[in-house]
Amino acid sequence: MSREASAETDVLLRRHGLQVTAQRLAVLRAVSDRAHRTADDIYRVARAEIGAISSQAVYNTLTALTDKGILRRIQPAGSPARYEDRVGDNHHHLICRTCRRMIDVDCAVGDTPCLTAADDSGYEIDEAEVIYWGRCPECVAGPRSRAVTHHKETAREEKDRRV
Amino acid sequence: MSREASAETDVLLRRHGLQVTAQRLAVLRAVSDRAHRTADDIYRVARAEIGAISSQAVYNTLTALTDKGILRRIQPAGSPARYEDRVGDNHHHLICRTCRRMIDVDCAVGDTPCLTAADDSGYEIDEAEVIYWGRCPECVAGPRSRAVTHHKETAREEKDRRV
């Protein structure tokens, strides 16, 4: 898997005129490993994996890859930016107001969805960004103390959530 | 107008258990005067109007009014928060990638719109936030140097845009 994946990733980077570096591969792995991580999450994961990487390199890489369209950046209100490698399908997001959990939602409309506003006022629209806000099943069931701290678990990678 | 509006606003504030102060009225006026202003815009406008107001008071007021549902806060990627008094109709926004101009878009679906995600995964959705990204007619026509600096005009209130 890792050999294979790495080869693919190499090609991906080179195709976009980017050098292949340990840092970039680590960032890319951290993102594809789990969607919607923050720059800080990615920094931590990548650092754990390759030992040394600066947060600056993470920011640079994320910006470069986002600019190239290899990654997608999501910036929900009240949260640092999150990244994913599921690009080009204009899917949407559903975020729990209580615990900040974020999940993917396929577009209700289709492939090139919701790109048609009721009245575009002459604007040339290229993206319809949709964020659904609400409460996840767990938080609806019982807003236990755990729920409140959940958004911090992203950092701890939600390892032992179900203990 | 101002007498009338002020009376209405008084009632609005009191109904929510808030005292009526010169600062709050000025903030409210700055917001209703032009939608989608930033806290800093509002600070400047209010200060020009009533002479003295601290930015702290602006932040406090905006937070209080947003919490009460009197104002709505919009936080688009790459921009400080913006405020409007058009609440409760779940309308959407259309933002120009080039000049940051932001306009309202009525919901394509209806009154309680787009609240139905394709698959809500058991979430209890209460809001569908939609931001359309693209380029405004002016920026499409010709990305003149003016366009680039346009987002700064918000600060200058776009007074002399069409000179």
Place this chain on the structure above:
DNA sequence: GGCTGATCTAGACTCACTCCAAGGTTGGGG
């Protein structure tokens, strides 16, 4: 194995807030 531009690093810096503290002012119920 060298060269050179692309990349990485540490550290300073910015922006948009947020959160005090301490004292001064004011709205509005009685």
Place this chain on the structure above:
DNA sequence: CCCCAACCTTGGAGTGAGTCTAGATCAGCC
């Protein structure tokens, strides 16, 4: 008209999430 909780002010410190810069290092081509 009085009072006091609610509100505002100055001033300052602190924070999260980045951006910017300058010098060190490395990828990839010869």
